[in-house]
Amino acid sequence: MTTLLEIRNLSKHFDLRLGAFGERGARVHALDDFSVDIAEGETLSIVGESGCGKSTTGFAILNLHHPSGGSVLYKGTDLAQLDEDAMRPFRRDLQIVFQDPYSTLNPRMTIGEALSEPILFHKLASKADLPARLAQLLQDVGLSARFASRYPHELSGGQRQRVAIARALACQPRFIVCDEAISALDVSVQAQILNLLLDLQDKYGLTYLFIAHDLAVVRHISDRVGVMYLGRLAELAPAANLFATPLHPYTRALLSAVPEANPRAPRNRQMLQGEVPSPLAPPPGCRFHTRCPLARGLCRSQTPAFREITPGHLTACHAVTSPTATNWETPA
Amino acid sequence: MTALLEIKGLTIDIARDEGPARVVDGITLSLEQGESLGIVGESGCGKSLTMLSLVGLLPNRIRATGGTAIFGGRDLLAMSQRELRAVRGSEIGFIFQDPMTSLNPVMRIGDQIAEALIYQKSMAKPAALARAEELLATVGIPSPKERMTAFPHELSGGMRQRVMIAMGLAGEPKLLIADEPTTALDVTIQAQIVDLVRDLKSRSDMSVVWITHDLALIAGLADRIAVLYAGTVVEDAPVQALFDHPTHPYTRGLLASLPTLSDEPMSRLASIAGTPPEPGRRPPGCPFAPRCSLVEPACTAAVPQLTPVPGSDPRHRVACPVTTRGAS
Ligand SMILES: Nc1ncnc2c1ncn2[C@@H]1O[C@H](COP(=O)(O)OP(=O)(O)OP(=O)(O)O)[C@@H](O)[C@H]1O
Ligand SMILES: Nc1ncnc2c1ncn2[C@@H]1O[C@H](COP(=O)(O)OP(=O)(O)OP(=O)(O)O)[C@@H](O)[C@H]1O
Ligand code: SF4
Ligand SMILES: [Mg+2]
Ligand SMILES: [Mg+2]
Numbered sequence: 001m002t003t004l005l006e007i008r009n010l011s012k013h014f015d016l017r018l019g020a021f022g023e024r025g026a027r028v029h030a031l032d033d034f035s036v037d038i039a040e041g042e043t044l045s046i047v048g049e050s051g052c053g054k055s056t057t058g059f060a061i062l063n064l065h066h067p068s069g070g071s072v073l074y075k076g077t078d079l080a081q082l083d084e085d086a087m088r089p090f091r092r093d094l095q096i097v098f099q100d101p102y103s104t105l106n107p108r109m110t111i112g113e114a115l116s117e118p119i120l121f122h123k124l125a126s127k128a129d130l131p132a133r134l135a136q137l138l139q140d141v142g143l144s145a146r147f148a149s150r151y152p153h154e155l156s157g158g159q160r161q162r163v164a165i166a167r168a169l170a171c172q173p174r175f176i177v178c179d180e181a182i183s184a185l186d187v188s189v190q191a192q193i194l195n196l197l198l199d200l201q202d203k204y205g206l207t208y209l210f211i212a213h214d215l216a217v218v219r220h221i222s223d224r225v226g227v228m229y230l231g232r233l234a235e236l237a238p239a240a241n242l243f244a245t246p247l248h249p250y251t252r253a254l255l256s257a258v259p260e261a262n263p264r265a266p267r268n269r270q271m272l273q274g275e276v277p278s279p280l281a282p283p284p285g286c287r288f289h290t291r292c293p294l295a296r297g298l299c300r301s302q303t304p305a306f307r308e309i310t311p312g313h314l315t316a317c318h319a320v321t322s323p324t325a326t327n328w329e330t331p332a
Numbered sequence: 333m334t335a336l337l338e339i340k341g342l343t344i345d346i347a348r349d350e351g352p353a354r355v356v357d358g359i360t361l362s363l364e365q366g367e368s369l370g371i372v373g374e375s376g377c378g379k380s381l382t383m384l385s386l387v388g389l390l391p392n393r394i395r396a397t398g399g400t401a402i403f404g405g406r407d408l409l410a411m412s413q414r415e416l417r418a419v420r421g422s423e424i425g426f427i428f429q430d431p432m433t434s435l436n437p438v439m440r441i442g443d444q445i446a447e448a449l450i451y452q453k454s455m456a457k458p459a460a461l462a463r464a465e466e467l468l469a470t471v472g473i474p475s476p477k478e479r480m481t482a483f484p485h486e487l488s489g490g491m492r493q494r495v496m497i498a499m500g501l502a503g504e505p506k507l508l509i510a511d512e513p514t515t516a517l518d519v520t521i522q523a524q525i526v527d528l529v530r531d532l533k534s535r536s537d538m539s540v541v542w543i544t545h546d547l548a549l550i551a552g553l554a555d556r557i558a559v560l561y562a563g564t565v566v567e568d569a570p571v572q573a574l575f576d577h578p579t580h581p582y583t584r585g586l587l588a589s590l591p592t593l594s595d596e597p598m599s600r601l602a603s604i605a606g607t608p609p610e611p612g613r614r615p616p617g618c619p620f621a622p623r624c625s626l627v628e629p630a631c632t633a634a635v636p637q638l639t640p641v642p643g644s645d646p647r648h649r650v651a652c653p654v655t656t657r658g659a660s
Contacts, residue, residue, distance in 0.1 A: 014486070016478075016482070016486065018478055018481055026478060047518070048518065049518050049520060049521065050488055050489075050490025050491060050493075050494075050516065050517050050518055050521050051474070051487075051488040051490060051491055054488075055488060055489060099489040099516060100430075100431075100432045100489060102430055102432050102433050103432050142607055143607075144607065144610060146610065153391065155376075156375060156376045156379075156380060157375075157380065157429045157430060157512065158375025158376060158545075159375060159376050162375075179489075180489065180515065180516055183515040183516060184375070184429070184512055184515050184545070185375050185545060186372065186373065186374050186375050186545040186586065187545060187547065187586055187589040187590050187591075188374065188585060188586055188589040188603045188604045189374065189375050189603070190545070190589070191589040191591070191601035191602060191603035192603040194591075194601055195600050195601060195603065198598065198600070213516070213517060213518040213519065213522075214546075214591075215519065215593065216590075216591040216592050216593050217591055219591075219593055219597060220591045220595065220597055220598070220599075220601070221597070221598065222597075239597060240597065243593065253520070254518070254519065254520065257519040257520045257523055258519055258548075258593065259519065259522075259523070259548040259549060259551070259552055260548055260551070263551040263552065263571050263572050263575055264572070264575075272520060275474065276472065276474045277474060278474035278475035278478070279474075280474075280475050280478055281475070
C-alpha cells in the first residue's frame with residue numbers, strides 16, 4: 001500500500017478580535033497536532049462534534065487555509081510550505097466538495113459553464129467531446145443533461161450539492177475531501193452517490209477524506225475512521241474495529257447517541273455531561289477531561305499520547321491501555 | 333379539533349421561456365396545534381418551495397397559482413407582502429435550508445439575532461442583545477458571549493446552522509417551519525436540538541413542520557410524516573404507522589436505501605433506479621410510475637388519490653391503487 005499523503009503535526013489556529021471594537025484578542029485552536037498517513041485508494045472518515053475542527057482539517061490539508069504548523073507531504077512536496085501560485089499544479093489532483101455548496105458555485109455561471117471550466121482548463125476533453133462529458137457527469141450524480149443550462153439559484157439544495165460533487169469529479173482528481181457532501185440528499189440519492197464514489201474508487205484508485213456526521217454512512221464506506229474532539233484526534237481505527245470496540249470514552253458516548261429509524265427503538269443515549277468546552281480556551285491536559293466519566297488527576301494536567309492499543313487502532317487516553325481494560329494502576 | 337394550518341390543493345408554477353412548468357401539483361396537508369409534521373421526499377421534489385410559498389418568500393418567476401393555505405383563519409396565499417411581513421418571525425418562524433445565503437455575511441451574528449428580536453418582539457437593543465446571547469447558549473454554542481461578535485464565516489457549518497435555529501425560535505412563533513435544519517449537526521447536538529424543540533412544543537404548544545431526509549431523526553421527533561414525490565403527497569401517516577407499514581412503493585424504496593449500522597461495509601446500497609420527473613415533464617397518472625416495479629395500467633390511467641391503507645391506522649393514507657387494494 002502506498003502512502004498518498006503523509007500528514008504530520010498539522011495545526012491551524014485562528015486569531016480573533018473580540019469586543020465591539022476588536023479590543024481583545026483570542027485564539028481559536030481549531031486543529032492541533034493532526035498526524036496520519038492516508039493510503040492511496042482508501043477512504044478515511046473524520047467524525048466528531050460540530051465545531052471540533054473537521055472542515056479545518058480538510059482545508060489545512062489542501063492548503064486552502066494556510067496551516068499554522070506541521071507538514072503535508074504529497075509526491076515528495078510539503079504542501080504546507082507552498083503559496084497559492086506554487087499550489088496551482090497540485091489543485092487538479094486534490095479536490096474538495098465544500099460543506100456549503102452555495103458558496104462554491106459562481107452565481108453568474110450556468111451549471112454547464114461551471115463544470116466545463118476545469119475540464120477545458122486542464123484539457124480533460126476536447127471542445128467536441130465536452131457536451132457528452134457534461135451529460136455524463138450530470139447523469140452520474142442523478143441529474144438530467146438539461147440542468148447544464150440552469151443557474152445555481154434555480155436548483156434545490158440537494159441538486160446544488162450534487163453539482164458541487166460533479167464539479168470535483170470533473171477534474172479527475174486523485175484525492176477528494178468530501179465535507180458533508182451528501183448531507184442534504186434524501187437516502188435514495190445518497191445511496192446512488194455513495195455507490196458512485198465506491199465505483200470510482202474501484203476503477204481509478206481514488207482516495208477520499210470523508211467528513212460526515214451520519215455514522216451509518218461512515219461505517220458503510222470507510223476503511224478507517226478518525227474521531228476528533230475539540231481540535232485533536234482522539235481515536236483512529238479500521239472502521240470495523242472502531243464500531244465494534246470503541247476505546248476512547250468520547251467515541252463510546254458518540255456511538256451511543258446514534259438514533260434509529262424506528263420510533264419504538266429505545267433511546268438509551270449516554271448523553272455527555274457538561275458543557276461543550278470552547279476552542280477559544282481548550283481545557284488543559286486531555287481536552288475531554290471536563291466531560292469524561294473516567295477522568296482523573298493526570299488527565300487534567302497531561303495531554304495523553306496517541307498510542308497504538310491493537311494493530312492499527314490508536315487512541316489518546318490515559319485510561320485505555322488494552323482493548324478490554326481501562327487501567328488506572330499503571331498509566332502509561 | 334381545528335387545524336392550525338390547512339393547505340388545500342396548492343399548486344406552484346415556475347415561469348420558463350417555454351411556458352410555465354408545474355413544480356408543486358396539488359398538495360393537501362393539515363397540521364394541528366401542537367402537532368409536529370415531518371416532511372420527507374426526494375431531492376428536488378418541491379419541499380422547500382412549498383414551505384416558502386406559505387410565508388411569501390418564493391423566488392422570482394415562481395408563483396403559487398392555485399389552492400389555499402389557511403393559517404389561524406386567514407389564507408396565507410392571499411395575503412399582501414405587508415401582511416406576510418407581520419406573520420413572518422412572530423407567528424411563523426422559519427429556519428432556512430441554506431445558512432450562508434440567509435445570514436448577512438458582513439454583520440456580526442449577535443447583531444443579526446438581536447435585530448430580529450427588535451423587529452419582531454419590539455425589544456430594546458440591550459435586552460435584545462442579552463436575549464440573543466441566551467439563545468446562542470440554548471442552541472449549544474460554546475462561549476456564546478465571545479461568539480456574539482463573530483461573523484458567519486468564522487463559524488463552523490454546524491454553528492451557522494444553530495444560529496439559524498436560534499433566529500427561527502427568536503420570535504417564539506406558533507408555527508416553526510424548519511427546512512433541513514440539522515444536516516451539519518452531529519448526533520449529540522442533533523439530539524440536543526430535538527430535545528429543545530420538543531420542550532418548546534410542550535411548553536408553548538408550538539407546532540412544527542420539519543423537512544428532513546434523516547428518517548432516524550424524524551422517527552424520534554414527528555407525530556406524523558408526509559412523504560412527497562414530484563410535488564405531490566404520496567403518503568401521509570402517523571409516524572408509527574409509517575414505519576410499521578410503509579406502503580407507497582417510493583416510501584418503501586426510501587427505507588430500503590437506508591444504510592444501517594449493521595449492514596455489510598462497502599457493499600452497494602440499494603437505491604431507487606431512475607430519476608424523478610422534472611417540473612413540467614411529469615408523466616400522466618402516478619408520477620412515480622416510470623420507476624415503480626409494481627406499475628399496472630390503473631397507475632397511468634389517472635392520478636391516484638390518497639386512500640386509507642387497509643389494516644393500518646385509519647389516518648394512514650396513500651396515493652397508490654396497487655398497494656392500497658382491498659381498501660373497504
Ligand atoms: N428559482 C428557481 N428557478 C427555477 N427552478 C427552481 C427554482 N428553485 C427551485 N427550482 C426547481 O424546483 C424544484 C423544487 O425545488 P425545491 O427547492 O422545492 O426542492 P426540495 O424538495 O426542497 O429539494 P432538496 O431536498 O434538494 O432541497 C426543483 O426541481 C428545482 O430544480
Ligand atoms: N475563518 C475562521 N475564522 C475564525 N475561526 C474559524 C474560522 N473557520 C473556523 N473557525 C473556528 O474553528 C473551529 C473549528 O471549525 P470547523 O469549521 O473546522 O468545525 P467542523 O468540525 O467542521 O464543524 P461542523 O461540523 O459544524 O461543520 C470553530 O470553533 C470555528 O468557529
Ligand atoms: S485521558 Fe482521561 S479525560 Fe481523557 S478521555 Fe482518557 S480518561 Fe477521559
Ligand atoms: Mg464543517
Ligand atoms: Mg430544499
